[in-house]
Amino acid sequence: MSIIYVLIPIAILFVAIGLCIFFWAVRTKQFDDLEKEGFSILFDEDNKPAAKHPVKESTKPNDH
Amino acid sequence: MTAVPCFHCHEPVLTGSRFTAVLAEQTQHFCCAGCQAVAETIFENGLSDYYQFRTESAVKVSAMPEHLLAELASYDHPDVLADISRQHEQLTEIELSISGMSCAACAWLIEKKLKQQPHISSANINASTQRALIRFDSQTLPLSHILKLINTLGYQASPFVADNEEHVFKQELNRYLKRLAVSGILTMQVMMLAFALYFGEYTGIDTSHEGYLRWISMLLTIPVVVYAAKPFVISAWRSTKARQMNMDVPVTLALYYTFFASSYATVFQTGEVYFESVCMFTFLLQLGKFFEFRARAQAREATSNLLKIMPVTATLVTEQGPQSTSARRLQAGDLILVKAGETLAADGVVHEGTSSVDESMLTGEYRPITKTLGDTVLAGSVNHDGLLTINVTAPLAHSRLGQIIQLQQQTLSQKPKLVEKTDKLAKYFVERLLVIAVLTFLLWYFWWNPDRAFWVTLSVLVATCPCALSLATPTAITCALARLNRRGILIKNAQALETLPDISHIIFDKTGTLTEGKFSVSRVIPLHETQDDAAMLNLIANLERYSEHPIARAFLPYFTQALALDSIQVKIGAGISAYWQGQHIRVGSAAFCEITPVSEAMVYLRIGEQPMAAIQLEDKLRPEVPLLIKTLQQQGYQLGMLTGDHSSQAEYVSNQLHLNFMVKGCSPEQKVAEIQSFIAKGAKVLMLGDGINDSPGFNASHVSVAVHSGTDLSKNQADVVLLQPDIGLVAQLLQGGNTTARVIKQNLGWSVGYNLIIIPLAVAGFVSPYIAVIGMSFSSLLVVSNSLRLLKK
Incomplete structure (x- = not known):
C-alpha cells in the first residue's frame, strides 16, 4: 500500500492545477455569460453569402 | 384565411403578401417593412444561421423614429x-x-x-x-x-x-465563484480520504497509513478554512465588535474549533478527525450564499439596464442662429428653443410661442397645461405640440427636477431600516449556545470526565452549528425571487420580501399608476338632435389625426373611415379646422369653436354654424385596478392615494374605489411627509408609483414598487419593479411575500427544534461527533428542499 505515498501527492498536484485553471477562467471572465458560448459551436464560421467578407474575419488579428 | 407567421418575429402576418422577400431561394412573408429589412440584412451579411439556431422568436422590429x-x-x-x-x-x-x-x-x-x-x-x-x-x-x-x-x-x-456598485457586485460574484471552487473541489478530495479512514475504522488500518491520510486531509482543509471560510470569519468578527452577534459567530466557532481539534488529533495521534465536516460545512454555506447573491446581482443588472444615458442637449438661440449645446452648460438668461416632442432642458419662462406641456411626471397633473408668453415651465416636462422659446431662469442642477432628485437622495439615508428577522433570532440563539458550550466544557472538565471534555464540547458545537438555521432564510428568499421573476415581478431588494407580510398601508399614486395616464373618451354630450355618436367621433378622429396633442390620441380608436378633408389648419393650443363636403368644421376648445362651455367637457365639435357635440375626456382607470383594490381591501390593508393632481378627478377615483384616505395636490415633499407621518404611527407602508415625483416617497416607505410604465428614475429607486403592464401583480407580490414568510418560519421551526432536541443529548455526551455531522447534514438538506418547494408553485 506504500504506493499511496506517491499517488496521493500526484492527485493533489492535479487538483491544484485544476484550481489554478478555474481561477484563471474566472479572472478572464469566462463565467460572465454562460448562454452564448454554448451556441457558438452551432454556428459555422463561413457561410456561402459570407464569402464576400471572409477577408475581414481572418485578417483582423493582424490589424494591430 | 389562416395567418402565416412572420418569418422574423413569428407574429401573424395580417398584411397578406405586401411584405415578402426571396431569401435562400424561398419566398418568405413578413408582418411589416421593419422585419423584412432586418431579415434581408441578416441574409445579405451571411448570418442566416441565426434563423436556424435561435431558440426564441425575434422581437417585432419597430423602425427607429x-x-x-x-x-x-x-x-x-x-x-x-x-x-x-x-x-x-x-x-x-x-x-x-x-x-x-x-x-x-x-x-x-x-x-x-x-x-x-x-x-x-x-x-x-x-x-x-x-x-x-x-x-x-x-x-x-x-x-x-x-x-x-x-x-x-x-x-x-x-x-x-455601469455604476460603481455594480462593479463591486461583479467582483464579489467572482470571489464567490472562486471560494465555491476551492471548498467544493477540496471537499471532494477530503471526503475521499475520509472514506478510506471510515473503512479503516472497521477493517483495521496501519497507524502509519492512518496518520498519513490524516495529515493529507489536514493539508487539504487548510485552504478551505483560511480562504473559503474567510467571509464568515470577517462577518463574525465585525458582528462581535459591534456587539450584535449574528449567525456567522457560531458558524466560525464550530468551523475553527472542529478544525483545530482535528489538527490536534492529527499531530498528537489521538482522538478523531472531522476535516470532511469542516469542508462540507463550508461548501454548503457558501453555496446557499452564492445563490442568494447571484439572484440579487441579476436583479440589479436588469434594472440598471433601464438607466440609459441620453445626452441631454438643448438648442441654444444665439446671434448666429440656433446651436446645439449640452443642457448642463445652460446658464440663467440663455434662450433655448424647444420643438414639439422634446423634453425641456431647464426651468424657465416662456419667451415666445404657445404650446401645451405635459408635467405629469413632475407634478402628477394629468392634463397637459397650456403655456404661453410669461408662463413658467419646468425642466423634465415634455413639450407636446407647439414651438417654444424659453428664457432659462435656473441651470439644470438648480431646477425643480434637480431639487426632486436631491430630495430623493436625502430621504434615502432616512429609509426605514428593515431588520433581518433571522439576525434577531441569531443573536438570541448564539448567546445561549455559547453559554451552553462553555458550561458543557466546564462541567465535563471539573466534574465528570476531564479527558472527554474537549470532545463532548466539540460534538455540542458541531451538532448545534446553525448550518440549517443560516440556510433557512437565504434559500427561501432565493427561490421566491426566482419564482416572482418568472411572473414578471423583479425584486431588487431581497429584504423587501421579508417585510411584505408586515405591510399594513398601501399607498398608490394616481396618474399613470391607478390610471392609464392617457386620455380616453368618457361621454359624448349631443348639442344637436340629429346625429349619431359613431359618425361624429369618426369625424373628430379624422381631424385630430393632424394634431400632435395627447388629447388627439383619445380619438384614435374611433377612427373608422377616412373622410376627404380640405384646407386643414391646426391652431396650437386651440383646435383644428377643416372643410368637409363644403362645410367648415371645427374641433377643439370651447373658445375655438365659439360654444359656451358645457360641464367638464374638453373637446367640442362645430359644423358650419351649428354646435354639434361636447365631449368629456377622462384618464381611465386601468382595467385591473378595481379587482386589485377589492382583493386588497378584503385582505385588510389600509389603502390610500397620494396624488399631485389638483382636479376633481382625484376625488372621483378615490370614491369610486372606496379608498381609506386620499390627499390631492401633493408635492413630492408632501408625499414624503404624509408617508413619514404614517410610519410615525407605526404603520408599515408599501408605495406604488411611476413618476419622478414619487421617487422621494419611495425612499420614505418600507417597500416601494415601480410600475411597468414608470420613469427610469423611479424604477431605479424602487425595491420592486413590475415588468408587465399589469398592476394586479401587486396582489401576487404580497401573496409571494406571505408564502415566503411561511416557508422561512417552517425552516426556522425545524432547525431550532432540531437543535433543542440535540443539545441536551450532546451535552450529556450521547452524541458522537459522527452522528452530529449526519444530523446536521440531514437538517440542512431538509431545509433546502423545503425552500425549493417555493419554485414549483
Missing part, C-alpha cells in the same frame, strides 16, 4: 463620448445596453455583424446581461454609426455606464 436617428449624432460629440466611454490608447471602449435580445443567437448575430466592420477591434455581447462591450476607433467610425448598425438588425442599443 427619424428624429431619434438624428439625435444619435449627439453621441459623437467628443465631450459626450468622453463621458460615456474609456480610452485605451488609440481605441475607445464603450459599454452598450441592448434591448430586443431574446436568446443567445441574438448575441451571436450582433457580435458577428459588428466584427465584420473594419474599425471595430473587438465586440463582446453578453446574452444574459444584454450588454455589449465594444472597442473601436472613434476617429474613423463614429459611435452613432455603430448604434445604427445594431439598429439595422432590429435591436436598440444605447450607451450605458
